Amino acid sequence: MIPVGSTAVRTFVEKHQPLLGLHGHIHECKGVDRIGRTLIINPGSEYITGTLSALLVNIDEKGVKGHRFIMG
Numbered sequence: 001m002i003p004v005g006s007t008a009v010r011t012f013v014e015k016h017q018p019l020l021g022l023h024g025h026i027h028e029c030k031g032v033d034r035i036g037r038t039l040i041i042n043p044g045s046e047y048i049t050g051t052l053s054a055l056l057v058n059i060d061e062k063g064v065k066g067h068r069f070i071m072g
Contacts (some may be wrong), residue, residue, distance in 0.1 A: 013038050020057065020064055030069055039064050 003010075005023070013021055013035045019041040030053060032043025043055040051071065058065040 010035065013040070020059070022055065022057075032067070040069075041067060043069060 005046070009021075009023070017037045019038065021035070021038050023040065023042045024045060029042065031042050033040045041055055043053040045051060045053045049060075055067060055068040056070060058066045
């Protein structure tokens with residue numbers, strides 16, 4: 001297994017450390033990770049089955065308080 005995401009996006013996240021990164025181009029898997037201080041989330045819609053997944057993220061003035069995957 002090798003990374004297949006955008007190296008330009010990863011470089012941006014590493015440099016600027018946004019609070020949250022929401023990504024969905026890699027349809028095959030949902031997942032949560034961190035790049036430095038940035039929380040990275042992919043809701044993981046399944047292109048092959050036509051399943052559209054979503055994500056609910058709770059954010060307040062102090063940052064991300066939690067998240068929940070919602071399957072469609």
